[in-house]
Amino acid sequence: MTGFRRTFEVSYRPQPGSIAWLLHRLSGLGLVVYLALHIWTLHTLTEGKEAFEAHVQVFKLPIMGISILGLWAAILFHALNGLRLMLVDFLGLSRRQKPLLWGVVALTAVGLAAGGWPIVRLYFIEGFH
Amino acid sequence: MIRPSGDSGFKVWFLQRVTGAFLFVMVLLHFTVMHAYQEGGLTFREATELVANPLWRAWEVGFLVFALYHGLAGVWVVASDYVENALWKSVLYGAVLFAGLLGLTVGLVTLFSIHPLP
Numbered sequence: 001m002t003g004f005r006r007t008f009e010v011s012y013r014p015q016p017g018s019i020a021w022l023l024h025r026l027s028g029l030g031l032v033v034y035l036a037l038h039i040w041t042l043h044t045l046t047e048g049k050e051a052f053e054a055h056v057q058v059f060k061l062p063i064m065g066i067s068i069l070g071l072w073a074a075i076l077f078h079a080l081n082g083l084r085l086m087l088v089d090f091l092g093l094s095r096r097q098k099p100l101l102w103g104v105v106a107l108t109a110v111g112l113a114a115g116g117w118p119i120v121r122l123y124f125i126e127g128f129h
Numbered sequence: 130m131i132r133p134s135g136d137s138g139f140k141v142w143f144l145q146r147v148t149g150a151f152l153f154v155m156v157l158l159h160f161t162v163m164h165a166y167q168e169g170g171l172t173f174r175e176a177t178e179l180v181a182n183p184l185w186r187a188w189e190v191g192f193l194v195f196a197l198y199h200g201l202a203g204v205w206v207v208a209s210d211y212v213e214n215a216l217w218k219s220v221l222y223g224a225v226l227f228a229g230l231l232g233l234t235v236g237l238v239t240l241f242s243i244h245p246l247p
Contacts, residue, residue: 025203029207031200032204035232039232045176045177046243049246053172079152082149083153086146090146
């Protein structure tokens with residue numbers, strides 16, 4: 001079986017650790033896409049003030065608010081889970097990887113609420129300026 | 130000839146952790162500075178003024194390099210799981226390398242060619 005199909009062959013029941021592995025990969029790939037878009041849109045700064053600020057208007061659309069929330073969730077989970085991976089790899093905490101995962105999930109939820117609220121307020125409640 | 134090295138993958142594995150640790154700190158700083166500097170939308174003035182500071186600009190260059198390495202090495206690792214043919218693997222490696230150089234070039238052009246309006 002090729003590697004691609006093997007990924008989705010669920011011969012073992014999904015475990016928190018394997019779900020975390022999948023989410024880490026998905027969030028990572030999403031963040032790479034984001035990075036490319038970010039580099040490209042910031043490049044429009046070189047076109048001068050008016051061109052840049054026209055581009056910035058696109059970022060005030062509601063769909064961007066939702067995308068930014070998704071981005072924030074991806075950043076939080078990927079960074080915190082990455083930290084968990086380093087603790088397991090370098091401090092040998094593999095026996096505690098599951099409680100560490102619950103910590104990651106909890107901190108992701110807290111961070112999402114704390115950082116997401118200003119975004120929701122700005123995009124969907126108050127509006128810009 | 131471009132081809133991936135034959136080691137066990139240790140260098141990439143280790144560098145992912147190193148760059149990941151740096152990025153954790155860098156993202157926190159980037160986030161804090163960006164949000165302290167402006168409310169609700171970046172303007173041309175704020176963007177160019179930040180980058181005009183040579184220390185901050187050097188930081189942004191480092192951030193760009195680390196982010197590109199970590200992200201593209203990640204793409205390489207994930208895609209390597211699915212690409213087993215040696216020739217396609219070389220193509221993949223070349224594509225990842227190219228994407229990195231392209232991102233670095235575009236990013237550096239941006240960082241070094243924008244100036245605040247007088």
